[in-house]
Amino acid sequence: MEQNLLDKVAIVTGAGQGIGKGVALRLANAGAQVIIAEYNSETAEATSAEILALGRRSLAYQIDLSKVEQIQPMVDRVVSEFGRIDILVNNAGRVQTKFMLDLTPEDWDRVVDTNQRGTFFCLQMVAKQMIAQIPEEIRNSDRAPHSFGKIVNFASISGRSGRPYSTHYSAAKAGVISITKSAALALARYNINVNAVAPGVAPTPMWEQIDNERGKLFGTKPGEAFREFVEKNIPLKRASSIEDLAGAVAFLCSSDADYITGQCINVDGGIEMD
Numbered sequence: 001m002e003q004n005l006l007d008k009v010a011i012v013t014g015a016g017q018g019i020g021k022g023v024a025l026r027l028a029n030a031g032a033q034v035i036i037a038e039y040n041s042e043t044a045e046a047t048s049a050e051i052l053a054l055g056r057r058s059l060a061y062q063i064d065l066s067k068v069e070q071i072q073p074m075v076d077r078v079v080s081e082f083g084r085i086d087i088l089v090n091n092a093g094r095v096q097t098k099f100m101l102d103l104t105p106e107d108w109d110r111v112v113d114t115n116q117r118g119t120f121f122c123l124q125m126v127a128k129q130m131i132a133q134i135p136e137e138i139r140n141s142d143r144a145p146h147s148f149g150k151i152v153n154f155a156s157i158s159g160r161s162g163r164p165y166s167t168h169y170s171a172a173k174a175g176v177i178s179i180t181k182s183a184a185l186a187l188a189r190y191n192i193n194v195n196a197v198a199p200g201v202a203p204t205p206m207w208e209q210i211d212n213e214r215g216k217l218f219g220t221k222p223g224e225a226f227r228e229f230v231e232k233n234i235p236l237k238r239a240s241s242i243e244d245l246a247g248a249v250a251f252l253c254s255s256d257a258d259y260i261t262g263q264c265i266n267v268d269g270g271i272e273m274d
């Protein structure tokens with residue numbers, strides 16, 4: 001694989017499993033040093049060990065991104081150990097399948113705090129660090145001559161339309177798309193690119209949870225909700241692989257995407273087209 005991210009310092013949140021793990025390994029294969037910012041310390045260590053085995057530097061950092069006060073200490077630790085931050089992939093997310101009329105304030109906070117609040121404040125604190133890394137004469141000018149950082153947020157196709165059985169998740173992901181656009185504008189003069197990807201359906205522990213929750217609500221058998229969704233909704237007639245998503249993120253983190261900012265790319269086999 002091309003080493004187009006050689007020695008870049010990347011933080012990938014929620015990279016202990018699923019899509020985040022695939023993204024972390026993909027960036028490491030492209031040459032990056034990768035920090036695994038993850039709630040589950042065991043899975044964080046396991047992903048980090050795989051990255052070290054590739055010959056890259058790595059750090060497993062246990063964090064609950066819904067607790068904003070935990071984010072700045074992580075940024076400080078990464079800067080003290082790695083010297084800088086070039087890439088942030090805001091991948092950590094939580095889902096819940098429950099009818100809109102049954103949602104409680106606790107359900108709302110649990111899902112929105114990680115997907116939206118955590119994503120925003122992680123972006124904000126890392127962006128401040130990226131700006132501080134820019135040489136002063138460029139930082140104070142009205143235009144930076146090349147990209148000084150890449151931020152990729154995980155939205156979802158759920159953020160593109162309504163979801164009566166995961167209204168809080170859908171709202172949070174719509175918010176992530178909006179945050180991506182606002183941050184792209186706020187950071188444009190520093191030439192920090194901010195984009196998002198919106199996955200459709202990928203076979204991860206998150207989808208196992210959705211399949212399980214839908215089974216309890218609708219009586220579907222294990223795997224049935226997943227298969228039905230793929231058959232009914234995906235023009236390309238297959239779920240995405242982790243690699244489909246990791247490839248899109250790696251592209252957005254590369255210099256090939258220097259002129260792309262404020263976009264949310266659907267990586268969903270053609271479900272959504274706007």
Ligand SMILES: NC(=O)c1ccc[n+]([C@@H]2O[C@H](COP(=O)([O-])OP(=O)(O)OC[C@H]3O[C@@H](n4cnc5c(N)ncnc54)[C@H](O)[C@@H]3O)[C@@H](O)[C@H]2O)c1
Nearest residue numbers: 014018019039064065066092093154156201202204205206
């Ligand atoms: N799998 C899909 O089909 C799908 C579809 C659309 C969007 N997405 C989005 O893609 C991203 C990754 O999804 P996935 O399927 O790999 O999920 P997953 O549930 O399999 O993995 C999520 C990871 O994030 C970590 N995490 C959750 N909350 C955290 C917190 N507060 N602090 C730190 N870490 C936390 C978990 O421990 C876990 O390791 C999520 O943002 C998700 O919403 C996934």
